[in-house]
Amino acid sequence: xxxxxxxxxxxxxxxxxxxxxxxxxxxxxxxxxxxxxxxxxxxxxxxxxxxxxxxxxxxxxxxxxxxxxxxxxxxxxxxxxxxxxxxxxxxxxxxxxxxxxxxxxxxxxxxxxxxxxxxxxxxxxxxxxxxxxxxxxxxxxxxxxxxxxxxxxxxxxxxxxxxxxxxxxxxxxxxxxxxxxxxxxxxxxxxxxxxxxxxxxxxxxxxxxxxxxxx
Amino acid sequence: xxxxxxxxxxxxxxxxxxxxxxxxxxxxxxxxxxxxxxxxxxxxxxxxxxxxxxxxxxxxxxxxxxxxxxxxxxxxxxxxxxxxxxxxxxxxxxxxxxxxxxxxxxxxxxxxxxxxxxxxxxxxxxxxxxxxxxxxxxxxxxxxxxxxxxxxxxxxxxxxxxxxxxxxxxxxxxxxxxxxxxxxxxxxxxxxxxxxxxxxxxxxxxxxxxxxxxx
DNA sequence: CCGCTGCTCCCCCGCGCGGGGGATCCGCCT
DNA sequence: AGGCGGATCCCCCGCGCGGGGGAGCAGCGG
Numbered sequence: 001x002x003x004x005x006x007x008x009x010x011x012x013x014x015x016x017x018x019x020x021x022x023x024x025x026x027x028x029x030x031x032x033x034x035x036x037x038x039x040x041x042x043x044x045x046x047x048x049x050x051x052x053x054x055x056x057x058x059x060x061x062x063x064x065x066x067x068x069x070x071x072x073x074x075x076x077x078x079x080x081x082x083x084x085x086x087x088x089x090x091x092x093x094x095x096x097x098x099x100x101x102x103x104x105x106x107x108x109x110x111x112x113x114x115x116x117x118x119x120x121x122x123x124x125x126x127x128x129x130x131x132x133x134x135x136x137x138x139x140x141x142x143x144x145x146x147x148x149x150x151x152x153x154x155x156x157x158x159x160x161x162x163x164x165x166x167x168x169x170x171x172x173x174x175x176x177x178x179x180x181x182x183x184x185x186x187x188x189x190x191x192x193x194x195x196x197x198x199x200x201x202x203x204x205x206x207x208x209x210x211x212x213x214x215x
Numbered sequence: 216x217x218x219x220x221x222x223x224x225x226x227x228x229x230x231x232x233x234x235x236x237x238x239x240x241x242x243x244x245x246x247x248x249x250x251x252x253x254x255x256x257x258x259x260x261x262x263x264x265x266x267x268x269x270x271x272x273x274x275x276x277x278x279x280x281x282x283x284x285x286x287x288x289x290x291x292x293x294x295x296x297x298x299x300x301x302x303x304x305x306x307x308x309x310x311x312x313x314x315x316x317x318x319x320x321x322x323x324x325x326x327x328x329x330x331x332x333x334x335x336x337x338x339x340x341x342x343x344x345x346x347x348x349x350x351x352x353x354x355x356x357x358x359x360x361x362x363x364x365x366x367x368x369x370x371x372x373x374x375x376x377x378x379x380x381x382x383x384x385x386x387x388x389x390x391x392x393x394x395x396x397x398x399x400x401x402x403x404x405x406x407x408x409x410x411x412x413x414x415x416x417x418x419x420x421x422x423x424x425x426x427x428x429x430x
Numbered sequence: 431c432c433g434c435t436g437c438t439c440c441c442c443c444g445c446g447c448g449g450g451g452g453a454t455c456c457g458c459c460t
Numbered sequence: 461a462g463g464c465g466g467a468t469c470c471c472c473c474g475c476g477c478g479g480g481g482g483a484g485c486a487g488c489g490g
Contacts, residue, residue, distance in 0.1 A: 011321045017232030106226045154436060167417035170477075182439050189478070199446090199478075201416050202382035208423040369466060385447075397469050404448070414448075414476090 003120055006032040006049035008040055008066065009082065010058040014105070018053055021109040028116070037061030041069050044077050051116050053103070055082045056094060064097050071098035078119040152194055158212075160187040164200050165207040218335055221247040221264035223255055223281065224297065225273040229320070233268055236324040243331065252276030256284050259292050266331050268318070270297045271309060279309050286313035293334040367409055373427075375402040379415050380422040 005022050007015050007030060015033055022028045032047035034040055036058045044052065052070070056063040067079050081099045084106075094102070100119040103112060153161060163173045170188065174181040188200065197203040207213040220237050222245060224230050230248055237243045247262035249255055251273040259267065267285070271278040282294050296314045299321075309317070315334040318327060368376060378388045385403065389396040403415065412418035422428040 012323050013229055013232035013236070013320060013327070015232070016235045016324065017228035017230070020231045020235045021228070105228060108227050109231065112228070156437065164416070165420060167412070167414075167420040169414070179437085180439055182441095183437070185478080186438075189480095192478075197382070199382075199384070201379065201419055204416055204419050205380060205382040208428070213423070371467065394467085395469055397471095398467070400448080401468075404450095407448075 001027075003028045003051065003116065004031045004047065004049040005029065005116060006034070006043060006047055006052045006077070008034045008037065008043075008052060008058070008063065009055040010035050011055070014055070014082075018112065021112050022116070024109075025113060028113075037063060037066030037069075040066040041073055041075075044070060044075055049077050050120050051078045051080055053080050053082060053112075053116070054099070057084075064094050067094055067099050068097040080115055080119050153191060157187050157191050157194070160184065161191050161203060161207055162213065164188065164191070165204045165213045216242075218243045218266065218331065219246045219262065219264040220244065220331060221249070221258060221262055221267045221292070223249045223252065223258075223267060223273070223278065224270040225250050226270070229270070229297070233327065236327050237331070239324075240328060243328075252278060252281030252284075255281040256288055256290075259285060259290055264292050265335050266293045266295055268295050268297060268327075268331070269314070272299075282309055282314050295330055295334050368406060372402050372406050372409070375399065376406050376418060376422055377428065379403065379406070380419045380428045 003025075005028055007018050007022075009015050009018070012035075015035075019030050019033070022030050031049050032043045034043050037054075038061050040052070040054075040061070054063040054067060058066075063081055067081065070077060070079060078100045079098065080101045080103055081094045082103050082105055083094075084104070101115060103115045107115070159177070160173060163176060168176065170181055170184045174184045177184065191197070191203055192199070195203055195206055197206055204213075218240075220243055222230050222233050222237075224233070227250075230250075234245050234248070237245050246264050247258045249258050252269075253276050255267070255269075255276075269278040269282060273281075278296055282296065285292060285294060293315045294309075294313065295316045295318055296309045297318050297320055298309075299319070316330055318330045322330070374392070375388060378391060383391065385396055385399045389399045392399065406412070406418055407414070410418055410421055412421055419428075
């Protein structure tokens with residue numbers, strides 16, 4: 001009985017690499033591929049894979065949403081999520097969405113194959129680092145403020161954070177937004193209060209680390 | 216006459232994908248692979264490739280430094296740099312280092328092959344977006360300072376920048392580094408002077424945008 | 431109608447930060 | 461021997477920033 005694998009990644013090179021790795025195994029076969037999450041539900045329905053290798057970051061419909069859709073549809077396919085960093089925010093969202101495991105993109109072919117077999121057996125695959133991070137966040141959220149909560153910022157506050165993360169001073173932001181400096185100061189204060197950052201530097205760090213700002 | 220190609224990328228999957236793409240062409244052959252820039256000079260010397268596909272972001276020695284080393288050594292190999300974003304800072308550094316062209320990581324296999332043939336013919340390969348960005352920066356730099364120059368920072372200054380980009384205050388950094396606050400202030404001032412940043416926030420922005428800090 | 435939220439602007443105050451100086455010690459290279 | 465860059469510590473000074481208040485106005489929903 002061969003293991004049926006579907007590949008969902010927007011980078012053709014990664015798909016080729018995965019296909020080469022999976023295809024080199026006698027008991028595995030690539031039964032379908034997709035470049036984003038839009039047609040995943042359909043793809044899985046047509047090809048009934050045992051394991052779906054799913055990239056988190058994709059245009060249009062990302063891996064998180066696609067995973068959620070699969071789980072809601074009652075699919076039997078196991079989802080192995082591909083991510084760049086082990087402590088990425090996406091990891092935890094994907095966990096909540098119903099992913100069965102994670103693979104770092106810089107994984108070796110052996111690790112990829114091991115990951116596929118692991119989730120195919122019904123086990124879950126997690127990184128020690130990621131689990132530790134999860135525990136850390138849980139402990140922090142039960143006690144105090146909670147998550148960064150960048151989405152709890154109002155549109156204006158998000159705009160201000162974006163400008164802050166571009167390196168602008170309060171005066172420059174006021175100029176850009178055509179408002180008074182006092183107004184900017186209020187927004188900055190709100191951003192700091194909501195994010196728990198002590199100063200603008202920490203807020204900027206948060207903006208980049210959380211993926212709020214593109215790198 | 217077959218085109219000899221060498222692959223330098225720290226992600227095994229990307230290497231596999233490129234190898235599959237290149238290997239599928241009858242007139243191309245992968246003659247060597249490396250996981251970082253440390254052994255590139257040696258690799259090129261041994262395998263004498265026509266084209267080197269080089270990732271910009273790698274541990275230890277990155278693609279920029281490796282490209283610079285190749286050019287300085289008078290190698291005849293053409294360098295095709297792999298990058299994630301077309302307007303990445305690395306693109307311009309790589310240009311200055313002597314790269315012959317750029318490929319986006321999300322390129323299709325056809326684009327990869329076309330890129331290899333293009334640089335092999337001695338032409339250069341650039342993205343319209345990248346060229347426009349280059350023109351924009353040139354216009355801006357002729358008036359002011361120039362490049363970020365994060366690699367011109369001393370080890371201690373780099374350490375300080377890393378801590379700054381983690382959100383630490385001067386006092387916290389002094390505590391962490393077991394030195395006086397005045398010392399930290401000196402290092403911070405040096406970082407700002409060398410990078411052209413106006414304040415610590417801009418330095419942190421630079422650290423993330425340039426890839427100096429992992430996201 | 432009233433309350434809530436978001437956006438706008440204002441005051442005072444303390445402190446961390448950044449600019450501009452200088453000084454000492456060490457190790458390396460010439 | 462002398463020079464030089466790196467790391468360490470010190471001074472004064474001005475200003476932007478952040479904390480803690482308050483207030484008016486629009487829109488939206490109970």
